[in-house]
Amino acid sequence: MFARIDHIGIAVTDLDAALVLYERDYEMTLVHRETVTEQGVEAVLLDVGENHVELLAPLGDDTPVGKFLAKKGPGIHHVAYQTTDIVAELERLAAAGIQLIDQTPRIGIRGSSVAFVHPKSTGGVLTEIVQPAAGH
């Protein structure tokens, strides 16, 4: 069971240009900025109440977000649901026959534990499960 929508991930070509909309116009507070080399992105987190917007700019064309932008253009990339026990959640989903991209959690932005569910099992929705690091 998910506690809330943790964030929506949005693919952008230019982080600083996107921040004009999200920080200045939408008045969301930027709380974190991180280059996640393993995932090929520079990412920014903004607060929206207890939820977040995660802006994702690719580090190169040959990255997952780079390929997404080339194929679909900028826009919503994924949704992430928050849980307090990601290991139990992944076991439950796998037992229900849902195809996981990550069988076990890996480290995501801001020290969180994350895993992706395959869009084949979710009606085309790239879906992330997130257990935030303690204190977030």
Added chain:
Amino acid sequence: MFARIDHIGIAVTDLDAALVLYERDYEMTLVHRETVTEQGVEAVLLDVGENHVELLAPLGDDTPVGKFLAKKGPGIHHVAYQTTDIVAELERLAAAGIQLIDQTPRIGIRGSSVAFVHPKSTGGVLTEIVQPAAGH
């Protein structure tokens, strides 16, 4: 300023098939089902903490969601941010030069007041502003 992510809207071809994933496997509670003829959809709301997932099935091919499915296939259709004063929010966004699809609010699902922001102004993200009806 937005209070939270109100919901993500997900375009599906078959509502009942999608509910197997969202109700049974994700264990989200279905709280509302409504045919919104004016928008050409049958829609379902599920709770995820204080946020929602909105599943949208088109009433025909020649509707906005029908055209979305034909062009992009099933997947995330839009994100909605929640506000307590949609009129003030729309005035603020318009003054910032953001292009609105709806200049004034209209009635959305479950008696809410809603307005859409044009993806041209939001980096390709179809964005909805929502003021829930009293009691929701």
